[in-house]
Amino acid sequence: MATTTMSDFRIDPVSGLKINRTANKLVQWNAFAAVVFLLVGGLFGLGVALTRMPSVQLLSPEWFYVALTAHGLINLAVWIIFFEMAVLYFLGAHVLGNRLATPRFAWAQFWLMLVGAALVAVAVLSGKSSVMMTSYPPLQAQPHFYLGLILFAVGALIGCFVFLGTLVVAKREKTYQGSLPLVVFGGVTATVIAIFTLVSGALILVPTFFWSIGLISHIDPMMYRVVWWAFGHSSQQINVVTHISIWYLIASLVFGAKPMSEKVSRFAFLLYILFLQLGSVHHLLSDPGLTSAWKIFNTSYMIYLAVLASMIHGLTVPGSIEVAQRRKGLDTGLFTWLRKAPWGNPIFSGMFLSLVGFGFIGGITGVVMSVEQINMIIHNTMYLPGHFHGTLVAGTTMAFMAVTYWLIPVVFQRKIALPGVAKLQPYVFSLGVWVFSIALMGAGTLGVQRRHADITFAGQPLAYEYPEIAKGLMDLGEIFAVIMAVGAIMFIVVVLASIFTGERIPEGSAPWPKVEDADVVAEKTGRKHIGVWGMEAPGTFVLALVLFVTIVLYYFINFKYLSTVWGMS
Amino acid sequence: MSEPTSSGASPHFMQKALDNQWLMLALGVLTPMVIYTLWGLWDVINIPVAP
Numbered sequence: 326m327a328t329t330t331m332s333d334f335r336i337d338p339v340s341g342l343k344i345n346r347t348a349n350k351l352v353q354w355n356a357f358a359a360v361v362f363l364l365v366g367g368l369f370g371l372g373v374a375l376t377r378m379p380s381v382q383l384l385s386p387e388w389f390y391v392a393l394t395a396h397g398l399i400n401l402a403v404w405i406i407f408f409e410m411a412v413l414y415f416l417g418a419h420v421l422g423n424r425l426a427t428p429r430f431a432w433a434q435f436w437l438m439l440v441g442a443a444l445v446a447v448a449v450l451s452g453k454s455s456v457m458m459t460s461y462p463p464l465q466a467q468p469h470f471y472l473g474l475i476l477f478a479v480g481a482l483i484g485c486f487v488f489l490g491t492l493v494v495a496k497r498e499k500t501y502q503g504s505l506p507l508v509v510f511g512g513v514t515a516t517v518i519a520i521f522t523l524v525s526g527a528l529i530l531v532p533t534f535f536w537s538i539g540l541i542s543h544i545d546p547m548m549y550r551v552v553w554w555a556f557g558h559s560s561q562q563i564n565v566v567t568h569i570s571i572w573y574l575i576a577s578l579v580f581g582a583k584p585m586s587e588k589v590s591r592f593a594f595l596l597y598i599l600f601l602q603l604g605s606v607h608h609l610l611s612d613p614g615l616t617s618a619w620k621i622f623n624t625s626y627m628i629y630l631a632v633l634a635s636m637i638h639g640l641t642v643p644g645s646i647e648v649a650q651r652r653k654g655l656d657t658g659l660f661t662w663l664r665k666a667p668w669g670n671p672i673f674s675g676m677f678l679s680l681v682g683f684g685f686i687g688g689i690t691g692v693v694m695s696v697e698q699i700n701m702i703i704h705n706t707m708y709l710p711g712h713f714h715g716t717l718v719a720g721t722t723m724a725f726m727a728v729t730y731w732l733i734p735v736v737f738q739r740k741i742a743l744p745g746v747a748k749l750q751p752y753v754f755s756l757g758v759w760v761f762s763i764a765l766m767g768a769g770t771l772g773v774q775r776r777h778a779d780i781t782f783a784g785q786p787l788a789y790e791y792p793e794i795a796k797g798l799m800d801l802g803e804i805f806a807v808i809m810a811v812g813a814i815m816f817i818v819v820v821l822a823s824i825f826t827g828e829r830i831p832e833g834s835a836p837w838p839k840v841e842d843a844d845v846v847a848e849k850t851g852r853k854h855i856g857v858w859g860m861e862a863p864g865t866f867v868l869a870l871v872l873f874v875t876i877v878l879y880y881f882i883n884f885k886y887l888s889t890v891w892g893m894s
Numbered sequence: 895m896s897e898p899t900s901s902g903a904s905p906h907f908m909q910k911a912l913d914n915q916w917l918m919l920a921l922g923v924l925t926p927m928v929i930y931t932l933w934g935l936w937d938v939i940n941i942p943v944a945p
Contacts, residue, residue: 517922551934602926614941
């Protein structure tokens with residue numbers, strides 16, 4: 326058994342957490358690598374956006390596919406999974422006042438992921454592995470493309486088991502009592518989904534690597550698609566769970582809020598563990614070889630249980646904020662608690678924009694496109710990039726950015742530099758991604774195909790003329806992609822300026838003022854009954870109803886649209 | 895095993911289950927592996943070969 330001494334830890338003046346120094350180094354390096362990859366992937370994304378803008382068309386088709394492959398892999402996998410490793414180590418070690426189970430393995434995780442990402446980057450930038458993120462056979466990349474992905478996945482798998490081992494250490498050394506805190510349980514949920522995801526990735530990428538070096542003669546494209554999407558889509562579900570855990574964390578940090586019902590929130594995470602990965606099926610709803618029974622059972626029955634879980638989290642996180650605000654005295658009207666929330670604090674504004682963007686843009690469209698019939702209207706169109714920028718960028722990336730503003734003082738012991746830029750950044754970034762997503766989904770609904778450098782098909786034998794409004798929507802969307810890029814660059818500038826030039830927070834300095842627990846405030850003031858209409862969180866209830874009505878309307882609008890493109894007589 | 899609650903009572907079985915990360919791991923890997931991956935591959939394997 327490893328021995329630890331008090332000198333292995335420091336008490337953080339910002340959060341009050343007991344921080345293990347070794348674990349903290351790993352959190353720092355994983356988070357720093359994540360932000361660097363966000364910058365690199367984001368620049369490729371800007372190249373893609375400026376090429377897809379019909380009036381600009383920046384890159385040649387060859388470079389477009391290089392940029393699209395690099396952007397997809399770096400931003401969908403590398404930035405996010407490095408950040409998730411940082412979050413897992415933070416939850417397992419710092420939140421529980423614990424040490425890491427096996428720091429050497431954790432360093433192996435970091436270096437394997439870094440070397441893997443570098444190998445993939447070399448393969449893609451050579452221009453000989455422009456197979457896009459999905460790398461569907463018979464498209465074949467260079468062997469080191471697949472090898473890089475395998476090393477990256479193995480590294481991440483090691484990180485997951487280091488986290489689980491760290492929880493075992495915490496229990497054995499009694500660094501917490503009773504059940505795991507809810508936010509750490511969210512980390513367990515993300516880890517379980519990550520392990521399923523990474524095992525699926527290994528199951529399909531190892532034979533594909535053998536195929537690329539000639540040891541296997543054939544990869545069945547349909548089998549590849551089934552197994553690859555267990556990796557490709559589930560990897561995005563790790564993000565969903567991680568960013569929802571971050572919502573709970575920020576609600577507690579900024580407002581001293583507690584979940585409305587911890588039991589219900591834990592049950593919602595259990596529903597994720599069981600069913601969230603099944604969302605992978607919506608990529609295969611137009612594949613002819615798979616039975617309707619498989620498609621419908623997974624998407625129209627099981628996945629709705631995961632959607633129920635998302636709606637629970639979407640209700641309980643703002644609900645817990647509302648209850649906390651009301652207990653602290655903001656107990657008038659329906660939305661005073663929200664109006665008087667700290668909108669100038671990027672930790673809160675980023676988190677709330679992530680919640681709204683994920684719910685209304687990424688969430689609603691994801692649910693509706695999982696219906697087999699509706700999926701036929703938008704399958705393989707620009708609707709898909711619009712949808713997943715709504716989940717991954719408006720939701721996950723925004724939440725990760727928001728929590729970074731809190732992590733920098735805690736993990737890097739630096740104050741946030743350029744606070745004025747940080748205050749504006751969530752608004753600029755969210756404005757960009759929200760309009761970008763909606764415009765692309767509009768273009769996709771009009772039939773604009775994804776994965777083409779030029780929607781006019783200029784010079785092609787089978788030219789197709791999209792309506793002018795589709796071209797206008799593409800231009801509009803990509804203009805807002807530039808605004809999104811400005812928001813991302815603002816974030817990266819603030820992070821790098823804070824880490825390298827921010828005012829140092831000395832060890833042993835006076836503790837920062839704490840946000841008071843809402844229950845404690847309510848007890849002090851003798852406030853027992855809050856809310857209106859007999860409800861503690863009526864404002865959140867109204868917001869949830871707005872979301873529900875939007876889903877229903879959007880669902881029927883899509884069926885109406887389907888009836889016009891698929892005439893019945 | 896979960897520890898007894900502050901009242902001394904044994905925790906609810908659901909709480910015990912949720913506190914067991916290895917059980918969560920087994921459920922979270924086996925459920926999608928069976929109803930998504932294996933069933934999906936079974937569908938593909940059973941596509942009749944064109945004559």
